[in-house]
Amino acid sequence: xxxxxxRVKDIIVEQLGVEPEDVKPEASFVxxxxxxxxxxxxxxxxLEETFDLQIxxxxxxxxxxxxxxxxxxxxxx
Amino acid sequence: MFKRVVxxxxxxxxxxxxxxxxxxxxxxxxxxxxxxxxRFDTTGYSSTIAAExxxxxxxxxxxxxxxxxxxxxxxxxxxxxxxxxxxxxxxxAAIDRVRAGVILGSGVGGIETxxxxxxxxxxxxxxxxxxxxxxxxxxxxASGQVGINFGLRGCNVTTTSACxxxxxxxxxxxxxxxxxxxxxxxSGGTEAPLTPLAxxxxxxxxxxxxxxxDPAGASRPFDKGRDGFVIAEGSVILILEEMEHALNRGxxxxxxxxxxxxxxxxxxxxxxxPEGKGAxxxxxxxxxxxxxxxxxxxxxxxxxxxTDLGDKLETMAIKEVFxxxxxxxxxxxxxxxxxxxxxxxxxxxxxxxxxxxxxxxxPPTINLNEPDPECDLDYVPNTARKTxxxxxxxxxxxxxxxxxxxxxxxxxxxRDS
Numbered sequence: 040x041x042x043x044x045x046r047v048k049d050i051i052v053e054q055l056g057v058e059p060e061d062v063k064p065e066a067s068f069v070x071x072x073x074x075x076x077x078x079x080x081x082x083x084x085x086l087e088e089t090f091d092l093q094i095x096x097x098x099x100x101x102x103x104x105x106x107x108x109x110x111x112x113x114x115x116x
Numbered sequence: 117m118f119k120r121v122v123x124x125x126x127x128x129x130x131x132x133x134x135x136x137x138x139x140x141x142x143x144x145x146x147x148x149x150x151x152x153x154x155r156f157d158t159t160g161y162s163s164t165i166a167a168e169x170x171x172x173x174x175x176x177x178x179x180x181x182x183x184x185x186x187x188x189x190x191x192x193x194x195x196x197x198x199x200x201x202x203x204x205x206x207x208x209a210a211i212d213r214v215r216a217g218v219i220l221g222s223g224v225g226g227i228e229t230x231x232x233x234x235x236x237x238x239x240x241x242x243x244x245x246x247x248x249x250x251x252x253x254x255x256x257x258a259s260g261q262v263g264i265n266f267g268l269r270g271c272n273v274t275t276t277s278a279c280x281x282x283x284x285x286x287x288x289x290x291x292x293x294x295x296x297x298x299x300x301x302x303s304g305g306t307e308a309p310l311t312p313l314a315x316x317x318x319x320x321x322x323x324x325x326x327x328x329x330d331p332a333g334a335s336r337p338f339d340k341g342r343d344g345f346v347i348a349e350g351s352v353i354l355i356l357e358e359m360e361h362a363l364n365r366g367x368x369x370x371x372x373x374x375x376x377x378x379x380x381x382x383x384x385x386x387x388x389x390p391e392g393k394g395a396x397x398x399x400x401x402x403x404x405x406x407x408x409x410x411x412x413x414x415x416x417x418x419x420x421x422x423t424d425l426g427d428k429l430e431t432m433a434i435k436e437v438f439x440x441x442x443x444x445x446x447x448x449x450x451x452x453x454x455x456x457x458x459x460x461x462x463x464x465x466x467x468x469x470x471x472x473x474x475x476x477x478x479p480p481t482i483n484l485n486e487p488d489p490e491c492d493l494d495y496v497p498n499t500a501r502k503t504x505x506x507x508x509x510x511x512x513x514x515x516x517x518x519x520x521x522x523x524x525x526x527x528x529x530x531r532d533s
Contacts, residue, residue, distance in 0.1 A: 056181025073181075080247035088244070 043090075043116075044109050050085045051105065054078060064106030072105075082108070090116055121293045121374075122527055124367045125204025125355035126467045127196035131167035131348050132454055134195075136203060140471050143479040144500040148332035148453050150346050155310045163324035165331040166310050167348035167455030178265075185248050186261060187226030192351035192460075193258035193306035194265050200302065201266065204355040205367060208266055215298050217270030218262045219289040220353075221281025221305035223459030223514070225255025228311045258306045258351075270298045276459070278514030279419070280378075281305055282352075283462030286522055287376035289356050299361040304463030306351035318347055321386065325422065335456075336483035337420035337449035338427050338491035345421040348455030352463035354470070371470040375408065375509075375523030377401025386515050388425055392433030395419075395511065398519035399437045406523040408507060410438045413445050415478055417465045417510040418495075420449025421456050428490045430511065435493075446503070448496040452482040462512040462520065469508040469524040476504045 048062045055072050068074040068082065083099045086092060090112050094102075102108050126136055131149030133139035142149070149167040158164035169192065174183035177195035186194065197218075201208065233249040251257060256274040263272045271292055275284040282305025289303035309315070318324050325344040327334040335346040362369055379401060381394035388395070403410060416434065420427055427449075435442045450468050457464055472478050477500055484497035506526045513519050 054181075054184070056179065056184065077185075077247045077251075084244065084246075 043112050046089060047086070047105065047109050047112065050082065050089060054081055054085060062105055064104065064109065066105045067103055068105070069103070086112060092116070118294050119296050120359040120372060120531070121290050122357055122359050122362050122369045123354050123371050123373060123470050124357045124362050124369060125200040125206065126370070126470065127199030127203060127353045128350070128467065129169055129172060129192045129196045130350040130352060130454060130457070130464060131169055134169065134172060135199065140475070143450055143453055143468065144477055146453065146480055146482045146498060146500070148335070148482065149348070150331040150334055150455050152331060153310065153315070156312045161315060162319045162326050163315065164328045165325070165334055165346060166315070167346055168310060169350050185252060187229040187252045187257070188308035189222055189226055189306045190258040190261050192308060192349070193220055193353065194261050196304065196306070196351040196353040197262045197266065197302050200353040200355050206355065210365070211300060213267050214269045216268045216300040217292065217298050218259045218268055218272045218302045219275065219285045220259040220262065220303065221275045221277070221283070221285035221459045221462065222255045222258055223276065223278045223281050223307055224309055224314065226253035226257065227314050228308060229253045231311050231313050262302055268302065277518035277520070278516055279456065279458050279461055280512040280514035280518040280520040281459035281462065283466070283510065283512035283520035283522055284378060284518070286354065286356070286373070286462060286466055287378060287520055290373045290376055293356055293358050299358050301356045302353060303356055304351065304353035305457070305460035307458045307460040308349045309347060309458055310349050315347060323423065333483050335422045335452050337418065337422045337452050337481055338431070338488060338495050339484050340486045340488045342422045342424065342427065345423055345451065346455035348457045350457050350464070351460050352467050354463065354467060369527045371473050372525045372527045373522060374525050375402040375406025377403070377405055377521045379519045381517030381519065383517055388429045388513065389517070390429070392429040392436065394517055394519045395430055395433035395513060396436045398521040399433065399509065399511065402509065402521035402523050406525070408523065411441045412507045413438070413441070413509050414505045415469070415472060415508040416445060416447045417468050417508065418447050418449045419511040419513045420451055420481070422451060426513070428488065431491045431493055442493060445494070446478050446496050446501065447493050448478055448481045450479050452484070462510065465510045465512070466522055466524060469510050473505045473508060473524065473526045477502055478505070
């Protein structure tokens with residue numbers, strides 16, 4: 040769990056250019072971390088690459104917060 | 117009633133310097149920016165040299181996340197624009213940004229991004245192509261990002277006419293202000309073509325110098341030993357401003373832009389017209405636009421790329437337009453030091469004209485040791501020349517037969533015409 044969170048956090052920090060301390064499980068990608076629609080697509084792709092997953096669009100649309108992304112990875116790894 | 121258009125700021129990201137002081141110091145000291153290509157493995161390339169931008173850190177000018185979403189050609193343009201705005205002492209909050217626009221030239225746009233993402237497509241399939249591939253790659257995005265970064269809401273377009281791109285950009289920007297449709301335009305050019313595919317393409321055309329063992333001596337316009345141009349990258353941006361607008365805010369006025377001419381050879385995709393007719397027409401049109409007799413011109417910053425045909429035909433065209441006066445005016449090619457910035461060349465060379473006027477100093481044509489008998493003008497060989505300049509002209513010619521010429525004059529408060 041902690042390991043997955045750290046790896047997800049690294050991706051978010053790199054792609055969204057945000058500070059690591061702002062990447063909390065309850066943080067919303069759009070409202071708290073300043074992501075736009077292109078960022079979300081990029082993030083989902085990076086999660087797929089990093090964790091060797093296929094995330095269907097209908098699942099991706101439900102991922103709004105950092106914690107949801109981490110949980111999705113844990114559930115599907 | 118035409119408005120007068122002045123230049124109030126310059127920003128540079130170039131192979132000979134990433135600030136105005138270094139840029140000018142190197143150009144007037146005859147320092148070459150050419151070296152071996154470090155960006156990629158040049159095994160198998162006939163030309164392995166280029167004039168690269170050195171020590172450029174996007175984070176010095178651009179928000180980290182924004183920089184990630186920009187191809188190199190856009191990063192250069194945003195950085196050079198920021199420097200130009202600063203050089204112009206421009207307080208963006210104090211101007212009407214609806215009447216401020218952007219016209220930049222770029223020959224190829226984000227080809228580095230295109231190549232990287234094509235590899236992603238081939239290796240990992242369509243589902244892995246980045247969602248920011250298209251907005252990073254398209255050639256208009258440098259202009260778009262300058263508009264976004266500085267909140268400029270006036271006319272915003274990109275000109276693409278190969279190596280004449282930024283001369284056309286500046287000409288168009290000049291005309292928009294002259295017609296009274298904008299108070300201020302950010303204009304110039306940007307290019308980042310030092311990629312495996314782009315350099316291979318120019319190599320296959322036999323367009324590039326293969327003097328790989330002597331990078332600093334490879335770009336030698338008008339010299340008998342010239343063997344092609346040296347590819348380069350960078351961005352040079354100028355602030356063009358309606359004169360009263362500049363005076364009202366107490367801006368420094370570096371020079372005035374007074375003429376723009378453009379033409380097409382209508383002859384061949386890459387070879388210049390064998391009589392230099394298109395080039396001559398472009399120079400004539402620019403002089404007519406400025407209302408100047410040819411005899412008034414003191415200095416021409418030549419297109420002078422160091423190709424066999426190009427340098428010869430530009431010389432022929434200058435003689436055709438200026439007659440006897442061709443022997444009296446000074447001509448130099450700063451590409452001997454900067455290499456050829458393709459779509460950004462016109463911006464760089466307009467900046468050279470501005471700085472030459474301001475400093476009463478003409479940068480030389482370096483590596484001119486044995487002049488070609490067919491290139492027999494005064495090319496200011498190898499050493500900068502101290503002399504007052506009132507009227508200068510810069511030429512840019514591009515594949516496709518595009519020709520563009522700009523007239524840059526010393527600023528004087530009262531003008532006859």
